[in-house]
Every structure is written in structure tokens, then in C-alpha cells.
Amino acid sequence: MSASANLECPICGGEVTLGGDTLQGELIECSDCGTELEVTSIKPFAVAEAPQEEEDWGE
Amino acid sequence: MLINEFRARPEIDLVQMDDRELQFNLSDLSSDLDVVLNRSVSTSRAINAIRLFECMGVRCLNSHQASSTCSDKLLTSAVLQERGLPQPEVRVAFSEDAALSAMEKMGFPVVLKPAVGSWGRLLSKINDLDAARAILEHKRVLGTYQHAIIYIQKYIEKKGRDLRVIVVGDDCVAASYRTSEHWITNAARGGVSEKCEITSEIRDVALAASRAVAADMAGVDLFESDGEYLVNEINDTMEFKGCCAATGIDVPGRIVDLVVSRAAEIACA
Structure with a gap:
């Protein structure tokens, strides 16, 4: 398991904390601006704005 | 939940694939994968990718046939009608x-x-x-x-709740009521899940619905109406977080068991 890390939200610049057990592709929410972010890499940790929900998404 | 369950089993070599990064060369379709478990949120990408994995001889859960039917309410209703299963008009x-x-x-x-x-x-x-x-x-x-x-x-007057029944293989493993003050009771829309005891009627209709669409696993949504259960929808990449929390049933564990058993069937063939 990796160590946790603090990153900058790409939208508002707020601090985003990722735990050591974070998975690639996981979706998290920026606690400052509420934007949904996708964890695009875990080595090293990186986040980007998550894709917008599309009409065919679902179960 | 599912990824952690796979990782807890050292005999499984888990390869996570992001469908946004997949490429297929139709003149060179080969794969060393045993089983593909579809957990994509994008129905269109998933259905097409599954069809191509099947071209490679890879067993997919659910199959292209099951996924195509479940992703389209019209096709699902047609199959339910052909099988004589109860559904709303x-x-x-x-x-x-x-x-x-x-x-x-x-x-x-x-x-x-x-x-x-x-x-x-x-x-x-x-x-x-x-x-x-x-x-x-x-x-x-x-x-x-x-x-x-x-x-x-x-429109079915369902008294503010419907049922989500999780079928894995030939087992009806968990069921929950989804309750909401709104007429839409999906957990994704704020419906609250509570445990539901699986009666023989619920088991029979859920298993029959899952078999009708040839699903290996499914989330079967039922309405209660005048003493019978109507099949509203069948979900082929069902979500189960709410149902697990409400019932305490280890749904991810059951899904991984099924994946392992399907892989073993291929190894024996």
C-alpha cells in the first residue's frame, strides 16, 4: 500500500487528500468545490475532473 | 468492494481494463484472458467490447446476448413476454x-x-x-x-417501494426493499435499502427472469402488485452496495466465486 498524499484540485486549487488504499479509476469529490474527480494515476497520485455522466451510463 | 474481493484471492490474476483505453484489431483477435467481468458504466462501450472479447473466445460475464437484452427495456420486455413472466403492461x-x-x-x-x-x-x-x-x-x-x-x-402503485433481487449463477443471494417518498425508488435516486426476506415466490420469479435473459448474474427489480411480483427491469451490471449494507450478504464474494467457477469450467473443457 502506498502512503497517502495531498494533491491540488485541478478545478479550484483546494487540497485533495488520497489515502494509501486509493484505487486507480476511483471517483472522489473535492471537499472545497464539490467537483467529482477521477484518480487517473496512483504511482504517482494524480487526479483529473471526472467524465460527465452520459445517457447510456448505468447498471 | 469487488476489486478488494478479487485481490484477497491470491490464486486470481486480476487485470483491470479501462474501456476508454481498449483497442481491438479485428484481423488479430486473440487473448490470454480466461473470463471478462463487465463492470463498465458505459452500456454502449461495454456491449461492443464484450462482443469482441467473445470473438476472441473469452467467456464474458454477462454475455453479449444477456447484456444486449438487459440494456434495452424493449428487448427485456419482449423476452419476459415470450417466457410468460409477469411484468407491468x-x-x-x-x-x-x-x-x-x-x-x-x-x-x-x-x-x-x-x-x-x-x-x-x-x-x-x-x-x-x-x-x-x-x-x-x-x-x-x-x-x-x-x-x-x-x-x-x-404505472404501478407500489406503495413507495420496489425490490432489488441479486441473482448470481443459479442462486438468489440477496434482496432488499428500496423505499422512497418519490415514485422513482432507484438507490441512485436516493431510495433507501432495507433487507427483504427471500420468499419462494421472490426466488422463483427472480431466477426465471435472470434465466430468461440468459444472465450469469443480474439485479432483478420487482414491483409488488395485487399479491404478485412483476418484473420491472433486469440489470446486467447490477450495483449492490445498498443491498449489501441492508442485508449483510457478501455479494462481491459470491460474484468472485462465480467468476472462478466459470474459469474452472473453461479449464476443464
């Missing part, structure tokens, strides 16, 4: 005039659903002809081509 039309006529014959209220869609999005409960005209005009002006396929379901 459904009518289908391909033009506004035909849809209005079908709704009047059915009697209001009705529910208009996109044939392909999920998480309770773009559902319309229509109480009268004026509302029907307005919704159909919005669909024509703002909707995509898919909205020209007009799927109309009789």
Missing part, C-alpha cells in the same frame, strides 16, 4: 400520434421510459393527455434518435 410506439393513442388505450397514469437508460433518469410519470403531448414534444425536439422508440409502461 407495456406498449411500444414509434410516433407521437401512435404513442398518444397507446396511452389512452392503456389508461393514465403511465410511465414513459427511454428504452436504453438507467439510474432512473428521464423517466416521466404522465397523468393525462396534455402532459403526454408536452413530454412527447420535448422528446422529439430535444431527444436523440433513441427517444423515437417510445416505451410506455402502466
Whole structure:
């Protein structure tokens, strides 16, 4: 398991904390601006704005 | 939950694939994968990718046939009808005039659903002809081509709840009530899950529905109506977080067991 890390939200610049057990592709929410972010890499940790929900998404 | 369950089993070599990064060369379709478990949120990408994995001889859960049927409410209803399984009354039309006529014959209220869609999005409960005209005009002006396929379901008074039944293989493993003050009770729309005891009636209809669409696993949504259970939808990449929390059942564990057993069947073949 990796160590946790603090990153900058790409939208508002707020601090985003990722735990050591974070998975690639996981979706998290920026606690400052509420934007949904996708964890695009875990080595090293990186986040980007998550894709917008599309009409065919679902179960 | 599912990824952690796979990782807890050292005998499994888990390869996570992001469908946005997949590429297929149709003149060179080969794979060393044993089983593909579809957990994509994108129905269109998943269905096409599964078809190509099947071209490679890879066993997919669920299969292209099952996923295609479940992802389309019209196809699901057609299969349920062919198998004589109970479902709310459904009518289908391909033009506004035909849809209005079908709704009047059915009697209001009705529910208009996109044939392909999920998480309770773009559902319309229509109480009268004026509302029907307005919704159909919005669909024509703002909707995509898919909205020209007009799927109309009789509104079922379900007392604020429906059932989500999780079927894995030949087992009905968990069931929960999804309760909401809103007529849409999907967990994705804020419905609250509570444990439901699996009666023989629930088991029978859920297993029959899953088998009808040839699913290896499914989330079967049921309505209670006049003492019987009606199949509302069958979900091929079902979500189960709410159901696990409500029932304490280890659904991810059961899914991984099924994946392992399907892989073993291939190894023995």
C-alpha cells in the first residue's frame, strides 16, 4: 500500500487528500468545490475532473 | 468492494481494463484472458467490447446476448413476454400520434421510459393527455434518435417501494426493499435499502427472469402488485452496495466465486 498524499484540485486549487488504499479509476469529490474527480494515476497520485455522466451510463 | 474481493484471492490474476483505453484489431483477435467481468458504466462501450472479447473466445460475464437484452427495456420486455413472466403492461410506439393513442388505450397514469437508460433518469410519470403531448414534444425536439422508440409502461402503485433481487449463477443471494417518498425508488435516486426476506415466490420469479435473459448474474427489480411480483427491469451490471449494507450478504464474494467457477469450467473443457 502506498502512503497517502495531498494533491491540488485541478478545478479550484483546494487540497485533495488520497489515502494509501486509493484505487486507480476511483471517483472522489473535492471537499472545497464539490467537483467529482477521477484518480487517473496512483504511482504517482494524480487526479483529473471526472467524465460527465452520459445517457447510456448505468447498471 | 469487488476489486478488494478479487485481490484477497491470491490464486486470481486480476487485470483491470479501462474501456476508454481498449483497442481491438479485428484481423488479430486473440487473448490470454480466461473470463471478462463487465463492470463498465458505459452500456454502449461495454456491449461492443464484450462482443469482441467473445470473438476472441473469452467467456464474458454477462454475455453479449444477456447484456444486449438487459440494456434495452424493449428487448427485456419482449423476452419476459415470450417466457410468460409477469411484468407491468407495456406498449411500444414509434410516433407521437401512435404513442398518444397507446396511452389512452392503456389508461393514465403511465410511465414513459427511454428504452436504453438507467439510474432512473428521464423517466416521466404522465397523468393525462396534455402532459403526454408536452413530454412527447420535448422528446422529439430535444431527444436523440433513441427517444423515437417510445416505451410506455402502466404505472404501478407500489406503495413507495420496489425490490432489488441479486441473482448470481443459479442462486438468489440477496434482496432488499428500496423505499422512497418519490415514485422513482432507484438507490441512485436516493431510495433507501432495507433487507427483504427471500420468499419462494421472490426466488422463483427472480431466477426465471435472470434465466430468461440468459444472465450469469443480474439485479432483478420487482414491483409488488395485487399479491404478485412483476418484473420491472433486469440489470446486467447490477450495483449492490445498498443491498449489501441492508442485508449483510457478501455479494462481491459470491460474484468472485462465480467468476472462478466459470474459469474452472473453461479449464476443464
